[in-house]
Amino acid sequence: MSPQSASPARLRAVEVSGDASAVEGPLRGYHHETYVVPLPGATGAADGARWKCREPRSGLLWFDRRCFVSEEQLLRALQGRITDVPDVFEVGGLPLQRFVEGRTLGSLHGAGRAVPLGFTRQIVRLFGEMAAVTARTLPVERRCSSEDRPADGDTDGFMERLVCFTEQRVYRENLPRFGSLYTALGLDGDVFGCLRKHVAGLRERPFCLLHADLHRENIIVDADRRLWTIDWELAMVGDPLYDLATHLHLMRYPAGQGPRVAEQWSRAVEAVRPGGTRGWREDLERIVGYKRAQSVFTDVVREAVSLGRDARSAGPRVGAAAARLHAVLTGAARPLGLESVPGPAEIGTALVRWGRAHPDAEGPLPGTL
Structure with a gap:
């Protein structure tokens, strides 16, 4: 080059x-x-x-809210508190993260496959270590507004701000470009009222540090089979159960393993943060429902833009995208209050109609930070 x-x-x-x-x-x-x-x-x-x-x-387009000003600053603060996070080194005022040599957990054990017990134990240990880190003990500059910092334990307030971000910064700010597609899929502004009802009334739990994006591609397995956690850019302070819900939603554990990890999580978190698991069995599925609903709005945008020119006519790529969106919509029907979900053929037609109306569909996504 x-x-x-x-x-x-x-x-x-x-x-x-x-x-x-x-x-x-x-x-x-x-x-x-x-x-x-x-x-x-x-x-x-x-x-x-x-x-x-x-x-x-x-x-x-950023689909998730960011809390900390600098990921590198956060990693420095976590040295000695969280096991196996990348070191940070500064060159001429530029902070660099150490590159963890190894393979992602996803490349070794893909979505839907069981994760070895030795690895899930390390993941559960990570949750316990994060539960011990609170806003008061974390000297890292935060960028989120005061509105996005509800009082410790205000899980309803924490969830409301997440719903607000999805509604305002992902859905409404992209209506000029994707509004017709959202409407064709039955996604109007009323679904957020249903979503708020779905997650209302959470039990109070003391807040702690959350990774908020803990999935198989953000976990590196080194030569000694140690797990390193990377990509802390979406980390925040909030309800510990939200981190578990996000993890279960993204990890795609096979049937049976997810519940076992959840039970282990509850013991690890409660041991270091008493009350941090209060009401978790009743609230977990509701928060997972929010994650499924959030995925609808992000995946619609991703699928439409990734199709590019192929979105202008029916074909295999459109069919595959329609099938994926049908699965996502079906999974989120309850939290979004959808009485019916369009079938794959109807979704494919909507994608083609949108693609023809937007000849610049292959262009970059709009930024919203």
Whole structure:
């Protein structure tokens, strides 16, 4: 790649490493353009450590609220408190995360497959360690507004702010572009009233640190079978049960394993944060319902944009996207109060109609932060 064609992110990686031939990447990722570089003078250089140099991608839709100003600042604060999170090293004022050598849990045990007991024990330990970290004991600058910081234990207030973000920043701000598609799928503003009723009346639980995106691709298995937790960008302080619900929703454990992990979670969290699991059996499915509903609005956008030009006529890709959206809508029908869900053929027709009306469908997603 010539210097003229290199992206700013790659140029920064070459500048940091001092050796263009040693730069690896870009790595696969949605929010950032990321490269891996060696740093001869950095901590850990003797054991062959490499570091991630990354830049945010422009023009993206953020589907989740962000709480902390800096992921690297958070990781520094978690050293010694959370087992196996990446180190942070600074070069010329630029904070870099250590690249964890290994494979993602998802590449070893894909969605729907059982996760080995030794790994689930480490995941449960992580939940226990996070439960011990509170806002008062976490000296990290936060970017979220005062509205998005409900009083400790106000689980209803915490959930309301999440619903508000989905309604305002994911749904309403994208109505000019995706409104016709949402309407064709039966998704109007009334569904948020149903969603609020679905999650209302949660039991109070003391807040703690949440990863909020703990799934198989954010867990790295190293050569010693230790699990490293990466991508803390969506971390927040809130209801510990929300983190479990998010984890179960994203992990796609096989039948039987999810409930066992939930039971283990309850013991680990309660041991270090008394009251942190209060009413969890009654509230868990309601919060999982919110996660399913949230997925509807994000997946509709993702599927429509990812089809690009293929969205303008029926075909295999449209059919596959319609089938995926049908499954997502069916899973969220109850929390969204949907009396009926359009079939795959009807969804495919809606996608094609939308694609023809939006010839720029393959363009970048709008950013909303």
